[in-house]
Amino acid sequence: MDNIQELQNFLTASHMSEVLRSLNIIPWIFDFQTNVITSNLAYIDARYASGIIIHKQSFEDFIEAILPEHREEMLDAYRRVKNGITTRFSLQLKIKLGERRTPTWVEVNMVAHEKDEQGVIVTAVGCTTIIQTYKEAELVMLNAQKKAEQANLIKTNFLANMTHEFRTPLNAILGFTTIMAHSETLEERMQCLGAVQASGSLLIQIIDGVIELSKLEANEVELHRNLVDINNLIDKTVEQAKPRRKPDVEMTFHHTEANIILHGDEEKIASVLTQILNNACKYTDHGTIDVYCHKSSEHAVITVKDTGVGMSQETVTHIFERFYKGNSFIPGTGLGMSIVKGLVDLWNGTIKVDSTPDVGTSVTFTIPLHTTFFQNRI
Secondary structure, three states, rough: OHHHHHHHHHHHHHHHHHHHHHHOEEEEEEEEOOEEEEEEEEOOOHHHHOOOOOOEHHHHHHHHEEEHHHHHHHHHHHHHOOOOOOOOOEEEEEEEEEEOOEEEEEEOOOOOOOOEOOOOEEEEEEEEEEEEEEEEHHHHHHHHHHEEEEEHHHHHHHHHHHHHHHHHHHHHHHHHHHHHHHOOOHHHHHHHHHHHHHHHHHHHHHHHHHHHHHHHHHOOOOOOOOOHHHHHHHHHHHHHHHHHHHOOOEEEEEEEOOOOOEEEEEHHHHHHHHHHHHHHHHHHEEEEEEEEEEOOOOOOEEEEEOOOOOOOOOHHHHOOOOOOOOOOOOOOOOOHHHHHHHHHHHHOEEEEEEEEEEOOOEEEEEEEOOOOOOOOOO
């Protein structure tokens, strides 16, 4: 009995006012005969109130304030109550509230209240609860969930891809060492040793790529600042890449400008150019791979053009994503262009890829000429 009395005391008008105010609730009554909604705005945040405590509004104006994508849902619920199909409903929708007419998430609850002598609903009572904060938190949670799902998918794809990429050279190493153990001639053994060495080099490249990407993501890559003769660097890098091109492909560095000197990390620049040249070699079966370099006011601009298979615009859109491979049948981890983008971003350069299927691909990246453009993120 004491508990009942305590509850009755709590549910006094003053206590209920505090409850409504804490929940940001607008209580109202709806007259179906006049189509007028009478609301009490005393219990909501001032930014949503018009300054008038008791607010009268026609149902038409109320519907007009609801965002278009939610109006039909509200009208359907209204008809169901009015026609006696249901006695209550609850909807979440966006409505323009306050003098600023700010779109705000609310939850509308309605319950049929009075009926006339023929049993027709004449009034309904309800409340509109502002749930904007809840919806914003829900959106943050959903975005976090999507990111987590994407991260999990990337991890799954990575593990599957790494399993395949590691298995290929390892199987080759094991296979050729077995063959070599049973080879009777020195020539056969040397051929097997060459294949083992190539597979070992590929395995090291895969491991180095994973380590480099993990360092970039952890902001642990350090850029060294030295004077670099960019033409000389390109010359050496192109010569080192030539053995990887197909027999019917010419690779040429076109010296368009002399003495382009910049402050930068020679090893990292060579790594970026090497990766781009490697891709050109993989996808170009005949024709040319041309390298150009010129100087703008603040950058060295390097372009690699090939006459390879090219890419669709869809592939170009994803080219810098981790583990993305436009052609799953071509060897590689899908990490190369991700690392390239990370390094170019690290030295505050830019990179652009243009490609046309069956015509070729052009990759252009820039390097700042001066140390002031570098940002070491260690």
